[in-house]
Amino acid sequence: xxxxxxxxxxxxxxxxxxxxxxxxxxxxxxxxxxxxxxxxxxxxxxxxxxxxxxxxxxxxxxxxxxxxxxxxxxxxxxxxxxxxxxxxxxxxxxxxxxxxxxxxxxxxx
Amino acid sequence: xxxxxxxxxxxxxxxxxxxxxxxxxxxxxxxxxxxxxxxxxxxxxxxxxxxxxxxxxxxxxxxxxxxxxxxxxxxxxxxxxxxxxxxxxxxxxxxxxxxxxxxxxxxxxxxxxxxxxxxxxxxxxxxxxxxxxxxxxxxxxxxxxxxxxxxxxxxxxxxxxxxxxxxxxxxxxxxxxxxxxxxxxxxxxxxxxxxxxxxxxxxxxxxxxxxxxxxxxxxxxxxxxxxxxxxxxxxxxxxxxxxxxxxxxxxxxxxxxxxxxxxxxxxxxxxxxxxxxxxxxxxxxxxxxxxxxxxxxxxxxxxxxxxxxxxxxxxxxxxxxxxxxxxxxxxxxxxxxxxxxxxxxxxxxxxxxxxxxxxxxxxxxxxxxxxxxxxxxxxxxxxxxxxxxxxxxxxxxxxxxxxxxxxxxx
Numbered sequence: 001x002x003x004x005x006x007x008x009x010x011x012x013x014x015x016x017x018x019x020x021x022x023x024x025x026x027x028x029x030x031x032x033x034x035x036x037x038x039x040x041x042x043x044x045x046x047x048x049x050x051x052x053x054x055x056x057x058x059x060x061x062x063x064x065x066x067x068x069x070x071x072x073x074x075x076x077x078x079x080x081x082x083x084x085x086x087x088x089x090x091x092x093x094x095x096x097x098x099x100x101x102x103x104x105x106x107x108x109x
Numbered sequence: 110x111x112x113x114x115x116x117x118x119x120x121x122x123x124x125x126x127x128x129x130x131x132x133x134x135x136x137x138x139x140x141x142x143x144x145x146x147x148x149x150x151x152x153x154x155x156x157x158x159x160x161x162x163x164x165x166x167x168x169x170x171x172x173x174x175x176x177x178x179x180x181x182x183x184x185x186x187x188x189x190x191x192x193x194x195x196x197x198x199x200x201x202x203x204x205x206x207x208x209x210x211x212x213x214x215x216x217x218x219x220x221x222x223x224x225x226x227x228x229x230x231x232x233x234x235x236x237x238x239x240x241x242x243x244x245x246x247x248x249x250x251x252x253x254x255x256x257x258x259x260x261x262x263x264x265x266x267x268x269x270x271x272x273x274x275x276x277x278x279x280x281x282x283x284x285x286x287x288x289x290x291x292x293x294x295x296x297x298x299x300x301x302x303x304x305x306x307x308x309x310x311x312x313x314x315x316x317x318x319x320x321x322x323x324x325x326x327x328x329x330x331x332x333x334x335x336x337x338x339x340x341x342x343x344x345x346x347x348x349x350x351x352x353x354x355x356x357x358x359x360x361x362x363x364x365x366x367x368x369x370x371x372x373x374x375x376x377x378x379x380x381x382x383x384x385x386x387x388x389x390x391x392x393x394x395x396x397x398x399x400x401x402x403x404x405x406x407x408x409x410x411x412x413x414x415x416x417x418x419x420x421x422x423x424x425x426x427x428x429x430x431x432x433x434x435x436x437x438x439x440x441x442x443x444x445x446x447x448x449x450x451x452x453x454x455x456x457x458x459x460x461x462x463x464x465x466x467x468x469x470x471x472x473x474x475x476x477x478x479x480x481x482x483x484x485x486x487x488x489x490x491x492x493x494x495x496x497x498x499x500x501x502x503x504x505x506x507x508x509x510x511x512x513x514x515x516x517x518x519x
């Protein structure tokens with residue numbers, strides 16, 4: 001084991017053993033979360049529909065970091081958002097969004 | 110707001126927008142000056158920012174900014190078997206949870222099919238009998254990034270797992286104070302996180318009464334001797350040793366004893382995978398049932414070297430890593446250089462608790478120069494071993510096959 005690592009582990013454990021039994025109070029916390037408003041979807045047809053419907057519950061990087069998928073799988077995803085998670089999305093917008101996703105994050109056959 | 114975010118100028122945001130127009134490059138540049146890591150996904154969705162902008166967290170790989178999906182760089186697992194709190198991965202379903210929390214005002218409800226419904230304060234909890242134990246928290250979708258073909262879901266590399274020394278009140282103590290009435294069936298847990306959409310099902314999971322009363326399932330307020338980081342569930346979370354982290358409800362504030370089965374979405378429909386051997390099917394396969402994910406499976410990793418590394422030939426290569434048994438301890442960790450035909454045992458490090466990470470190490474003689482595939486396999490104390498064959502299911506859950514890295518000796 002590299003020495004600094006060993007030392008860090010020992011300190012952590014000594015700290016943990018000493019404090020685990022006597023954590024007597026908890027401190028109040030107040031934090032700000034990072035603002036993701038600058039993380040946006042790539043421009044192009046359907047961008048308004050996806051931005052209008054898919055940013056309420058999760059940031060755009062969530063969708064952009066998905067693996068490329070074919071139309072069937074993107075359709076399944078959008079349906080799941082509507083049926084399982086009750087995203088209020090019209091059928092028309094859903095179709096536009098699937099087209100957008102196939103174009104931007106489609107799987108090349 | 111943290112400086113790194115606040116400091117982003119208008120111009121940088123515009124520059125970010127320009128890059129966003131070309132999805133083949135990185136999709137977003139909000140953390141404009143932060144480094145990018147390549148996670149080598151076989152599907153190609155490999156590039157992520159590493160950001161230090163999240164409260165109480167060091168540099169984390171960002172899979173999703175909101176609600177947070179953050180994991181540490183894999184190197185940190187080489188430093189020891191206890192994951193530092195500021196590197197402990199983060200996963201939320203719903204973005205709306207309090208970020209300003211006064212523990213003096215916190216209450217936990219214990220209600221439903223009980224003799225005496227309780228409203229418990231943090232002061233009460235801190236005064237109750239407590240236990241500490243080491244346990245691995247692992248997301249059901251850990252390693253989803255390595256599923257091939259790629260599947261939708263949190264695109265984790267191998268780092269949505271963490272081992273910590275948890276401190277808290279055994280759930281049994283609190284349930285016994287409330288007095289479970291005869292006819293009770295399950296115990297359901299919920300936290301303070303909420304979806305922005307009104308009708309989204311609340312995130313809840315449940316446990317059987319016997320499991321909830323096993324003396325190890327815990328209402329944890331301590332992690333490695335400190336209070337929980339906000340993003341790991343401050344001030345209180347459920348810890349279910351040996352079970353997948355889905356059950357470890359964060360910002361826990363509601364315990365409900367039900368006299369009927371739990372029919373909520375996340376218990377009945379969410380977090381299920383194929384009920385077949387190794388929970389592995391072929392892409393497109395149909396005609397199998399789904400079953401709820403419960404216990405963790407054995408896993409093991411090399412942590413001091415990574416895939417593609419070069420090592421010196423002519424002398425044994427020193428390898429070390431971590432393993433965990435799942436819902437029991439690690440019995441052995443073995444290495445193979447021939448794709449699993451023959452195995453040699455690694456030396457196990459100190460046992461810090463059966464539910465935790467266990468260090469292993471080995472001096473491995475590589476037969477000659479050139480490329481070598483090194484596989485590592487954990488067998489747990491129930492005799493369950495990681496399968497050689499790659500595990501895959503369309504949900505991207507619970508990869509636990511033997512992992513292999515390629516080393517080149519020169």
